[in-house]
Amino acid sequence: MSTITRIVSAALAVLALGTSAASATDVTFYYPIAVGGPITKIVDGYATEFNKSHPDITVKPVYTGSYQDSVVKAMTAAKAGNAPDVAVLLSTDMFTLIDNDLIEPVDAIATSDADKAWIKSFYPAFMENSQSGGHTWGIPFQRSTIVQYWNKEAFKSAGLDPEKAPKTWDEMVAFGTKLTKRDAAGQVTQWGIEIPSSGFPYWLFQAITTQNGAILANQDGTKVAYSDPKVVEAAQFFADLSQKYGVMPKGIIDWGTTPKDFFEGKTAIMWTTTGNLTNVRSNAKFAFGVAAMPSKVRGGSPTGGGNIYIFKNTDKAKQAAALEFARFLTTPEKAADWGIATGYVATRPDAWQTDMMKKYTVEFPPAVVARDQLKDAVAELSTHDNQRVTKALNDALQAVLTGTDKPKPALDRAQAEATRILKSYQH
Amino acid sequence: MRLNFHAQGWLLALPAVVLLATFTHVPAVSTLIDSFYATPRGREVAHFVGLEQYRTMLADPIFWRALQNNFLYALITIPVSIGIALAMALWVNGRIRGRAVLRLAFFTPTILPMVAAANIWLFFYTPDYGLLNQIIRVFGNSSVNWLGSPASALPALMMVTIWKEAGFFMIFFLAALQQVPPDLYEAARMENAGRWQIFYRITWPLVMPTTLFVAINALINAFRVVDQVIAMTGGGPNNATMLLLFYIYQVAFNFWDSGYAAALSTVLLLALAIVALAQFFLVDRKIHYR
Numbered sequence: 001m002s003t004i005t006r007i008v009s010a011a012l013a014v015l016a017l018g019t020s021a022a023s024a025t026d027v028t029f030y031y032p033i034a035v036g037g038p039i040t041k042i043v044d045g046y047a048t049e050f051n052k053s054h055p056d057i058t059v060k061p062v063y064t065g066s067y068q069d070s071v072v073k074a075m076t077a078a079k080a081g082n083a084p085d086v087a088v089l090l091s092t093d094m095f096t097l098i099d100n101d102l103i104e105p106v107d108a109i110a111t112s113d114a115d116k117a118w119i120k121s122f123y124p125a126f127m128e129n130s131q132s133g134g135h136t137w138g139i140p141f142q143r144s145t146i147v148q149y150w151n152k153e154a155f156k157s158a159g160l161d162p163e164k165a166p167k168t169w170d171e172m173v174a175f176g177t178k179l180t181k182r183d184a185a186g187q188v189t190q191w192g193i194e195i196p197s198s199g200f201p202y203w204l205f206q207a208i209t210t211q212n213g214a215i216l217a218n219q220d221g222t223k224v225a226y227s228d229p230k231v232v233e234a235a236q237f238f239a240d241l242s243q244k245y246g247v248m249p250k251g252i253i254d255w256g257t258t259p260k261d262f263f264e265g266k267t268a269i270m271w272t273t274t275g276n277l278t279n280v281r282s283n284a285k286f287a288f289g290v291a292a293m294p295s296k297v298r299g300g301s302p303t304g305g306g307n308i309y310i311f312k313n314t315d316k317a318k319q320a321a322a323l324e325f326a327r328f329l330t331t332p333e334k335a336a337d338w339g340i341a342t343g344y345v346a347t348r349p350d351a352w353q354t355d356m357m358k359k360y361t362v363e364f365p366p367a368v369v370a371r372d373q374l375k376d377a378v379a380e381l382s383t384h385d386n387q388r389v390t391k392a393l394n395d396a397l398q399a400v401l402t403g404t405d406k407p408k409p410a411l412d413r414a415q416a417e418a419t420r421i422l423k424s425y426q427h
Numbered sequence: 428m429r430l431n432f433h434a435q436g437w438l439l440a441l442p443a444v445v446l447l448a449t450f451t452h453v454p455a456v457s458t459l460i461d462s463f464y465a466t467p468r469g470r471e472v473a474h475f476v477g478l479e480q481y482r483t484m485l486a487d488p489i490f491w492r493a494l495q496n497n498f499l500y501a502l503i504t505i506p507v508s509i510g511i512a513l514a515m516a517l518w519v520n521g522r523i524r525g526r527a528v529l530r531l532a533f534f535t536p537t538i539l540p541m542v543a544a545a546n547i548w549l550f551f552y553t554p555d556y557g558l559l560n561q562i563i564r565v566f567g568n569s570s571v572n573w574l575g576s577p578a579s580a581l582p583a584l585m586m587v588t589i590w591k592e593a594g595f596f597m598i599f600f601l602a603a604l605q606q607v608p609p610d611l612y613e614a615a616r617m618e619n620a621g622r623w624q625i626f627y628r629i630t631w632p633l634v635m636p637t638t639l640f641v642a643i644n645a646l647i648n649a650f651r652v653v654d655q656v657i658a659m660t661g662g663g664p665n666n667a668t669m670l671l672l673f674y675i676y677q678v679a680f681n682f683w684d685s686g687y688a689a690a691l692s693t694v695l696l697l698a699l700a701i702v703a704l705a706q707f708f709l710v711d712r713k714i715h716y717r
Binding site for chain 2: 068072075096099100185186187188197198199249250251252253254257261264266385387388391394395396398399401402404
């Protein structure tokens with residue numbers, strides 16, 4: 001008798017637990033890792049903290065690999081009817097996610113006055129890749145710009161002022177010529193500059209086109225300007241650095257090994273993401289500087305990195321919970337904490353007013369370079385059918401950089417290809 | 428009784444048939460069907476477009492580039508890796524000191540996963556301080572950007588395949604060489620045959636079935652190369668290392684054009700099917716089996 005009562009009450013207890021767990025809202029959160037450091041630990045920590053302060057919501061963080069892996073996982077899961085509720089994906093994935101009808105405009109869920117103020121609290125440069133057609137589709141989370149890192153010791157031994165990075169294209173060439181060192185046999189032992197061109201050359205190239213006063217795509221992502229004379233001129237300059245001035249290695253420069261080349265003293269200047277800041281800080285065995293991009297008619301860099309997206313769901317409670325989590329991840333304190341831990345630019349001005357950020361920037365002044373560059377930053381190239389349209393530009397650039405083709409015909413071809421792809425999106 | 432016998436046979440084959448059907452035949456057929464439909468956008472339904480995807484393919488320069496690269500890949504890696512494999516097998520088949528160590532050394536590349544091998548070679552190929560370039564510089568030549576120039580990128584990938592496959596094929600040749608009856612060699616020596624003559628008249632014809640088996644495998648592998656492209660070049664520079672399987676991946680999971688990816692997959696399947704059929708029906712008969 002007593003055994004039966006015990007079993008029944010145990011079963012009831014299990015049932016009760018089960019229902020109470022089910023009444024809490026589960027939120028699946030996909031996130032990628034694109035920089036070094038104990039990122040999983042940090043993100044899991046954020047989720048645990050959130051779950052503690054929100055007993056009715058359970059966020060399950062899922063590490064989904066690189067940016068590319070993550071969008072593949074999110075898209076395939078969504079096609080199988082099992083989309084994540086919230087995910088960090090590239091800001092340039094926006095049109096792909098919209099076209100596949102996978103994400104909800106944030107402004108459709110975030111409707112209170114506080115919510116609206118929250119959407120307006122980020123740097124406008126980061127919002128350029130987050131808004132389209134009058135809606136906000138993504139919330140800036142891990143965002144970056146391109147900066148130049150320079151080796152102060154190499155500058156000193158080349159007779160240059162070690163505190164001054166090149167500020168113009170002309171200085172880039174002039175400094176580069178002084179910094180390029182050759183041995184007795186005439187072989188280069190140290191290059192002046194390295195601008196990576198493997199994988200996604202369009203991103204670094206976009207810094208050069210921006211400096212030359214060109215904008216590569218319209219805000220709606222339906223038109224590109226690959227064959228703009230200013231873009232052709234920029235491509236010519238990119239190629240000239242190696243082919244004419246001889247201050248940069250010939251051929252394709254690998255994105256992944258560029259920081260190592262910098263640490264090894266193989267190059268005196270490198271262009272790479274500000275997300276590498278912590279990496280450079282811990283691996284460079286010499287004094288180094290971080291500077292904004294040089295300018296031609298203007299300064300400038302594209303932004304880069306990932307946004308938070310909220311996926312479509314018929315369960316409104318889940319969307320509300322996802323929004324709550326997105327808000328939690330982007331408070332000034334969290335934005336500051338995340339920026340310090342990774343090197344990404346804290347995404348909102350008030351994050352830089354927090355005590356911890358103030359202390360960090362006093363200790364490590366290079367951290368503000370990328371932020372200060374935001375006033376000159378433009379949206380990263382992003383269109384409908386994004387990866388195909390960018391591939392056309394990547395192929396053209398690699399053809400130019402390897403000397404297979406001249407800038408004008410290569411970019412004309414890329415333009416024709418992009419126009420063909422985008423035709424079906426121009427209504 | 429007879430029916431029972433057949434039923435029993437089918438029952439025994441059933442697990443294999445079910446697995447093969449679920450993971451090979453059904454996907455292959457549905458890929459073929461998908462290739463006649465447009466890629467649906469958003470929540471719309473895919474509509475029938477007939478041969479449109481194949482027409483796009485004929486006009487797609489990257490597809491042709493990939494196909495051409497695959498053929499080049501096969502044309503160069505297969506004879507070279509077979510030649511090296513046979514040479515290594517002949518060497519370690521002889522009675523020499525440290526034979527076991529040598530065999531192991533030759534076989535080591537095969538044990539490594541392709542991605543690990545690709546990473547080792549990435550280090551070899553790195554400009555300036557990579558192993559190959561350090562060697563080149565000792566002789567006073569300038570550093571070569573192996574993976575970063577269109578002329579050398581594909582040969583650089585082929586090298587990895589050859590390095591990896593030669594050791595694997597060596598094992599097959601070693602087994603084949605040990606099957607050759609020693610009395611044939613004894614007889615040849617009594618007739619005063621030279622080493623080249625012995626190889627040409629006895630060894631080569633008798634390992635022919637193995638050579639064919641290896642060649643077919645290598646041919647299939649040449650069309651399935653993808654790991655080292657992902658790890659080393661991403662198809663660049665400017666599609667110089669674009670291979671069919673990598674292009675399919677890119678179209679399917681970067682461009683999300685599932686219809687076109689299905690059409691490309693169908694072509695790849697067809698190419699592989701032709702290779703397999705050639706093995707079964709044509710060449711099999713012309714090989715000397717004892």
